Every structure is written in structure tokens, then in C-alpha cells.
Amino acid sequence: MNGKLIDGREIGKQIREEIKERVEGLKAKGYTPGLAVIIVGDDQASHTYVKNKQKSSVEVGMKSELIKLPATVTEEELLAEIDKLNHDDTIHGILVQLPLPKHIDENRVILAIDAKKDVDGFHPENVGKMMIGQPTFLPCTPYGIIKLLERTNTPIQGKHAVVIGRSNIVGKPMGQLLLQRDATVTYCHSRTADLAKYTTQADIVIVAVGRAKMINETHIKEGAVVIDVGMNRDEFGKLCGDVDFDRVKEKASAITPVPGGVGPMTITMLLKNTLLSAEAVYANQK
Numbered sequence: 360m361n362g363k364l365i366d367g368r369e370i371g372k373q374i375r376e377e378i379k380e381r382v383e384g385l386k387a388k389g390y391t392p393g394l395a396v397i398i399v400g401d402d403q404a405s406h407t408y409v410k411n412k413q414k415s416s417v418e419v420g421m422k423s424e425l426i427k428l429p430a431t432v433t434e435e436e437l438l439a440e441i442d443k444l445n446h447d448d449t450i451h452g453i454l455v456q457l458p459l460p461k462h463i464d465e466n467r468v469i470l471a472i473d474a475k476k477d478v479d480g481f482h483p484e485n486v487g488k489m490m491i492g493q494p495t496f497l498p499c500t501p502y503g504i505i506k507l508l509e510r511t512n513t514p515i516q517g518k519h520a521v522v523i524g525r526s527n528i529v530g531k532p533m534g535q536l537l538l539q540r541d542a543t544v545t546y547c548h549s550r551t552a553d554l555a556k557y558t559t560q561a562d563i564v565i566v567a568v569g570r571a572k573m574i575n576e577t578h579i580k581e582g583a584v585v586i587d588v589g590m591n592r593d594e595f596g597k598l599c600g601d602v603d604f605d606r607v608k609e610k611a612s613a614i615t616p617v618p619g620g621v622g623p624m625t626i627t628m629l630l631k632n633t634l635l636s637a638e639a640v641y642a643n644q645k
């Protein structure tokens with residue numbers, strides 16, 4: 360393989376070790392960071408994500424609270440649970456696992472979370488702060504990708520980054536964070552007329568679409584850095600990304616695998632945001 364593997368498992372592990380040390384520091388002062396996760400319904404994939412988030416938070420020494428609600432829960436009942444957590448001093452991060460059942464308005468739910476505990480970085484107040492470069496909770500997946508690039512000493516400044524996908528949780532904030540680090544950013548999406556025309560000019564390609572192996576070597580410039588956010592199943596039911604890894608790895612200078620690339624970083628940055636939240640509360644109480 361020409362392309363260097365960007366090992367999200369290993370980088371995530373290192374960052375979680377650093378988080379653990381800081382959690383221990385807070386605990387020594389009698390203060391335990393707490394993360395609450397609310398899950399609605401019984402979607403299997405969501406339950407797996409939530410279980411991993413809980414397990415990781417416990418591993419770094421945080422208090423972890425899981426609130427399971429049935430798919431039939433009303434919006435008002437869910438909002439009441441969030442309100443309780445907003446006022447719970449032992450909880451510094453609140454996450455509502457998405458997607459929610461259709462009868463619940465996701466926007467209302469996100470707005471109900473205290474912006475100071477919005478460790479997913481989805482609250483419009485935090486999104487606005489991110490846009491204007493003020494300190495805030497950064498959305499975990501793009502934040503994790505920035506860490507992958509930083510920890511592999513991948514230059515960003517002056518580079519051309521192409522982001523494929525413009526969702527509010529991945530694509531859009533990803534482009535913003537790269538822009539803040541002085542990349543020249545191009546967004547592509549489902550209506551982009553000639554995708555390869557843009558991606559073949561990119562030094563850094565971030566793919567966040569959700570279509571198995573849609574990006575191959577014809578889309579990539581020799582030596583590009585390729586970050587694959589996608590989580591899909593291939594024709595054999597095996598987990599795979601949006602990038603055809605085997606076809607791109609020889610051409611890329613560095614590439615993330617799926618699994619083991621972006622995924623572990625998303626959870627890690629959730630823990631980081633929870634830690635930052637707890638540290639901010641503690642700093643204000645001193």
C-alpha cells in the first residue's frame with residue numbers, strides 16, 4: 360500500500376488517555392464529569408452507538424447516565440427529561456441520540472438542550488459560535504477529523520480541501536473548520552454536476568455521503584489525503600465506507616479505513632467536549 364493508514368483507533372486511544380488524566384485531575388478535586396445519553400425507541404444501530412459512547416465514557420472515568428425512552432414517548436415527555444438534565448449539576452454533557460421517531464421535532468429537542476451542555480455541538484447557539492470562530496463545542500465528527508489531520512501532521516493551511524456532503528452534522532461544519540485553518544474549501548453534494556472535476560483537484564478529500572464505495576481512484580489526485588466518514592454495508596453485509604479503500608489506497612498519500620478511522624474519533628471528541636464542559640463549570644466555581 361502506498362497510502363499511509365490514518366489509524367483512528369490508535370489516535371483516538373491516545374486522546375482518550377489524555378482525557379482520562381484530566382478527568383482524574385478533576386476527580387482529585389472532588390469533581391466528576393457526567394455525560395447523559397437519551398435514546399428513544401429500539402433502533403439496533405442507535406443502541407450500539409449509545410452502548411459504545413457509554414462504555415467509553417466510563418473507561419475515561421466519567422459518570423455515565425443512560426435514559427431509555429419508548430418509541431411512543433411524547434415530545435413533551437422527552438423535553439421534560441432534557442429539562443431535568445439541564446438542571447442536574449452532576450451532568451455536564453447531554454446527548455440525544457438521533458434520529459428520533461417522526462412524531463418528535465428534532466429541532467425543538469436540540470433547542471431544548473442547555474447550550475452549555477450541548478456536547479454534540481448541534482445547538483444553533485453553538486453552531487453560530489463555531490461559524491464566527493468563537494470557542495464552543497465543536498461537532499464531534501468534524502472535530503475528530505481535524506484531530507486526525509493534526510496528529511498525522513497533515514498540512515491544512517493553503518491546501519485545497521473538497522468536502523463531499525453538506526449535512527448539518529458533518530459536511531457543513533467540516534468545511535468551516537477547514538476554512539478556519541486556512542484551507543481553500545469546496546463543497547460538493549448530490550447536485551454537483553461533475554464530482555470528479557472537483558475531487559481530482561483536492562489535496563484533502565473528505566467524503567461524508569453514505570453511499571458504499573462511491574469514491575474510487577478516478578476521483579482522487581495522486582498523493583491526496585482521503586478521509587472517509589461513511590458507514591455503510593457492502594454487498595456482503597460487511598461494514599464499509601464511502602471510499603473504495605482498495606482502489607484508492609495506492610493513489611492516496613494517506614487514508615482512513617472503515618472501520619477504524621473516523622468512527623472512534625467521533626466518540627472520543629464527545630468525551631473531550633464533556634470534559635471541557637465540566638472543566639468550564641469547575642473553573643467558574645473556583
Ligand code: NDP
Nearest residue numbers: 500524525526529548549567568569588589590621622625
Ligand atoms: P446525510 O444523509 O445527512 O448527508 C449526505 C450528504 O451527501 C448530503 O449533503 C447529500 O447531498 C450528499 N450526497 C448524496 N448523494 C451524493 C452524491 N451522489 N454525490 C455527492 N454528494 C451526495 O448524511 P450524514 O452527513 O449524516 O452522514 C454521511 C455518512 O457518514 C453516512 O454514511 C453516515 O452513516 C456517516 N457518519 C459517520 C459518522 C462516524 O462517526 N463515522 C458520524 C456521522 C455520520 P444533498 O445535500 O444534495 O442531499
